[in-house]
Amino acid sequence: MSRSPFEEDILSRVRPTPEEVEHLRTISDRIIAYLMECHRRPSMVVGSVARGTFVRGDRDLDIFMLFPPDLPRDDLAREGIGLGRAVVDYFGGTAVEKYAEHPYLNARIFDLDIDLVPCYHVVSAREIQSAVDRTPFHTRYIIPRIAGFVDDALLMKQFTKAGGVYGSDHMTEGFSGYLCELLVLYYGGFNQLISKAACWRPGMVIDLENHMQRSFSEPLVVVDPTDPNRNVAAALSLDQMCAFIELARAYESEPSDAFFTIHSPVSFTRSQVRLALAERGTSLYTISFPTPPYVPDTIVPQLRKSMEAIRELLERMGFSVNRNDCWMGEDRSVILFELFNDTVPPVVRHIGPPVTNGDNAGRFIRKYVEKNPLSGPFIENGRYIVEIRRSYTEAVALLSSTILLDGSLGKHVRKAMAEHGWEVARDADCWNEDLSVFLASFFERSSPAVRIMRMGGE
Amino acid sequence: MSRSPFEEDILSRVRPTPEEVEHLRTISDRIIAYLMECHRRPSMVVGSVARGTFVRGDRDLDIFMLFPPDLPRDDLAREGIGLGRAVVDYFGGTAVEKYAEHPYLNARIFDLDIDLVPCYHVVSAREIQSAVDRTPFHTRYIIPRIAGFVDDALLMKQFTKAGGVYGSDHMTEGFSGYLCELLVLYYGGFNQLISKAACWRPGMVIDLENHMQRSFSEPLVVVDPTDPNRNVAAALSLDQMCAFIELARAYESEPSDAFFTIHSPVSFTRSQVRLALAERGTSLYTISFPTPPYVPDTIVPQLRKSMEAIRELLERMGFSVNRNDCWMGEDRSVILFELFNDTVPPVVRHIGPPVTNGDNAGRFIRKYVEKNPLSGPFIENGRYIVEIRRSYTEAVALLSSTILLDGSLGKHVRKAMAEHGWEVARDADCWNEDLSVFLASFFERSSPAVRIMRMGGE
Structure with missing residues (x-):
């Protein structure tokens, strides 16, 4: 081509x-x-x-x-x-x-x-x-082979950078430079790669040296030519792989300059955050704490793990989460939740044992008959149900509680939170200058091809 | 005994x-x-x-x-x-x-x-x-056999009546008189029956004449001595079977007069409804319409079916239902929902095709790029997601909409609603004199043994 x-x-x-x-x-x-x-x-x-x-x-x-x-x-x-x-x-x-x-x-x-x-x-x-x-082995492998493909590698890197999928760090979960180069080599050029990638499926395996010795679980597998036991694309997430597939498909059907243009990131003001929340009708919560003193590749996965643990806690306690995200800054790190509801009614149903389990059923009944629940115990689908009062009816109270530390947080994140405490902010108060780009990307979240299509339409 | x-x-x-x-x-x-x-x-x-x-x-x-x-x-x-x-x-x-x-x-x-x-x-x-x-066959079967067990049959009937499990109609889903008599005959007396029923499990089969010819799916099977193809306990629901098991267990461990005492039903005033809702923090909605001109055993299952269909609609539209119930009166019938939330934010996530499904993905993207959604389309777990505006943000609007008629309602219920329309009431306005007992039993719902234990404690 x-x-x-x-x-x-x-x-x-x-x-x-x-x-x-x-x-x-x-x-x-x-x-x-x-x-x-x-x-x-x-x-x-x-x-x-x-x-x-x-x-x-x-x-x-x-x-x-x-x-x-x-x-x-x-x-x-x-x-x-x-x-x-x-x-x-x-x-x-x-x-x-x-x-x-x-x-x-x-x-x-x-x-x-x-x-x-x-x-x-x-x-x-x-x-x-x-x-x-x-x-050093990667460098020695590429140098003699890349000769006729330097321009293709440059196009691939610029394409992935503009598409937001360049970088194998834990925040990006995208394509490393070495991966870009191997793909260009494998397919024999940038346009050849794009044309094939448009039809990629998760589970795709590329083995330039035909020396794979084990199976890999990641969505894209590119066996390292210098090490058969390593997947060069191990850091690539399913969603970033899909983003690249989407970009390739969009570029193939309507190639344009826009796919290589890096825009300075959009940022939101405090009142744009307020406006977006009013339109969506949701509540925004951040918890923030001092960033633990480690590199992003150590901390980012811990932020994600902590975010998942807190999300599960929120859901278990009746607060329905639409989306969440996290951000690691120099000084402070932030975990963010968008909630469909930030209050829940006092009543909550607690599911007890099957009625036919005599011993447990008896204990359950004796316990709750004395406790003056809101309703029950009654029988539903063969089990006891009792409706009791919730411990937390407001998300802000739950997120401020030390119960957060009981979840499976990342090690350094837990330490930072336990030692320094954390701040809970709500709605427009979540905004600060440092988060203006992060918040814009949260509210204006879209796949890379959609972003490019929108820019074309403007 | x-x-x-x-x-x-x-x-x-x-x-x-x-x-x-x-x-x-x-x-x-x-x-x-x-x-x-x-x-x-x-x-x-x-x-x-x-x-x-x-x-x-x-x-x-x-x-x-x-x-x-x-x-x-x-x-x-x-x-x-x-x-x-x-x-x-x-x-x-x-x-x-x-x-x-x-x-x-x-x-x-x-x-x-x-x-x-x-x-x-x-x-x-x-x-x-x-x-x-x-x-007539049932009568001819029982008469010669019940001789020494008439008192036991009377105790069993009074016990099940006081426990709220007597009656094989569709509203009660309990024990018919014939079933009570067969159980007393099978176990050889009321106390013998109680002692065994305390250990019943769903799936229990009783076949007095040892002539069962097919299997049955109901939780309790008592093969009709006059017809091997019929389960006398077919109308008994799992929960009413469990209620009887619970009553039997409670009576065996602490027998008392209370298990035979029929109390006049509790009723709630309008302000008791208001108070209960304030304590629970939930919202109550009823839809009511003229009772279709058929016997309860025809209409009650249709009310239940309609209730389930509307519950599913509510849940699908983001309104979280705690409990529901229905009531059939002479003139009007009522379907009731207790909601954890009766408003939902405008934003709702709509899940699109997998990114790798090129044709569908392309159609999806083109459709939503033009539609100015709140966010997206973006990629999550390999699929497109778009956040759009909801059609209904208030439960009252949804429950008042003719979209209800699109659900799989009971035939006569749909006809009554389509012809006469329906009223939607909210919170304390759900109350009226006719519903005072129904509403009390809804809020004070408890299993029969729990009710008896509470009365003993008063």
Whole structure:
């Protein structure tokens, strides 16, 4: 399939400039030289910069420092962070220590965002000790193969970015750069990939090296060419896979520039929140607390788990949840619920044992005859039912109660909530500047193709 | 098991007086003689009066007029009703024509309630043409066997009456007199029956003549000794069977007079209804319409069916029903719903096709992109979801709408509602004098043993 004129046009905008490439190369060469000459530490550039598949303006540099595999993990971490700090001191810049599977240094040197990551220098992907050790193998696999497909990879990355499905972090649950590249390689080009993806189904398996050794449960399986036991698309959620299918279908039937255009996100003012709630007739509740001091990939799944636990509690207590979402900020994190009803009547039915279960039935009756329930015990479908008074008739009281901590919250989330408490806000009071984009996307939620169709219609 | 002193005491109150027996015999003899002498029509007394097992004050006389089996049904009905009217004219009284499986005359002669029922005089229960033809066989089966158990049968009837489980009509769904007698015969006495019934389980089968020929699906099966294909307990609902099990268990563990005491029913005033609703925090709705001109056993199941259909509609439209009930009066019938919420927010989620179903997904998206929904379409668990505006946000609007007639209502109920319309009342306005007992039993609903335990505690 030949490239259309506007795809060429997109490419002329997303291809990195020669100056950019030169700048990145100069900086990375200097850091690698410094590490080798002053610290006798071999290192390599990995990621899209190394593979030449980064889009213009992506100033992320990943430098992996290679350590012998027999070095204990604690030493690897300590020495790696130490070396990273030495780089920052030498070149001048700022740095933040971060933790993925093990610690690394996220530095800002000149105008670049540079991850300085210690890893083990193993000879085969089978010997890796942690996920980061695998990255150099990916780089080595892609570089010789991507040659005729760099433009296709750039289109795919820009397409997924504009569609909101780029990124394998836990918040996005989308396509990593490496996954984009493998798909382009597998299908032999961007347009070929789009045409096939329009017909994907969950359960799809792609195995470039035909070396799969086990089955995978994720909706899309792309067996890592460097490791038969790993699914490169493991982070891709069903819904993000579907979003990509939808985008591919929409693009195939009516290709346009809009599929590559990244818009600055919409944000809602406080009164837009008030207006949206008035139109919907629902109530909005947020609980917020200090963000636990860990990377998003640790905290986001915990926020989601906590959100599900609290949602179940709300539903069990009679508050009907339409939708929920969560947001992790630098300082505070937020779990949000939209409720169809935020009060419930005092009466609640409590289901007792079958009447024919003599012992339990007797205990149940004796207990509730004395308790002065609102009605019952009476018999319904062979069981006892009693109508009693609820503990919580208002959502705000339930969400403010420490009963929340009894649910299966994420570990660090529970700790933050237990130690610092949490704030419950309601309706327009949920709004603050930090949440203006999050709230807009909550109320204006739509699939990527729908968003693009709407923009076309405007 | 020997009879306890208070059981003897109960018996002295429920045994018919000699005057009563004499009076019933005199009247029935005169009617039977009149039918034979003036119309050459053989007839017989059936029911508990014939079997000597009626409780004091039960002034119901069932006289069955026997016609040859080759008479066409229409003639049987016409001649039967004509003969009945002749009886009423001759003795003086009033009469109402009623329809069960076929027409009969319900007469008031002297101070007795007399059913004058035409039936076919068949020689074996296998040849019966309708349910009423079976009744004479029941009478002939019981009379020779009940001799030593008349007092037990009286205790059983009084026990089930006081417990609210006596009567095989569709409203009660309880124990018929014939069923009470068969159970007493089977277990060899009232106390023996109570002791076994305390351990009954649904699925229980009793077959006095060991001649069952097919399986039955009802919770209690008592094979008719006069017809192996009939379950005498077919009308008994699971919940009324459970109520009897509960009563038996409670009586066995703490026998008392209270289990035989019939209290006049509690009734609620308008302000008691208001108070109960305030305490429960729920809303009450009734729809009422003219009672269709048929016997309760025809209309009550239709009211229940209609109630279920409307309940499903309410739930589907977002109104959460706690309980419902129905009531059939002489003039008007009522279906009642207690709602946890009687308003719902305008927003409702509408679930679309799976994203991977290309054709449907495309149609769905195109439809809703133009429709300006509140949110979406967006993707959730692989399907499209769109949040749109509800048609009905208030229960009163839904219950007043002709959309009710689209549900699977009972035939005569639908006709009455379509022809005469229906009234919707809310909360305390649901109350009227006719419903004062019905509403009290709705709010003070409890199983019979619980009611008796509470009375004991007062």
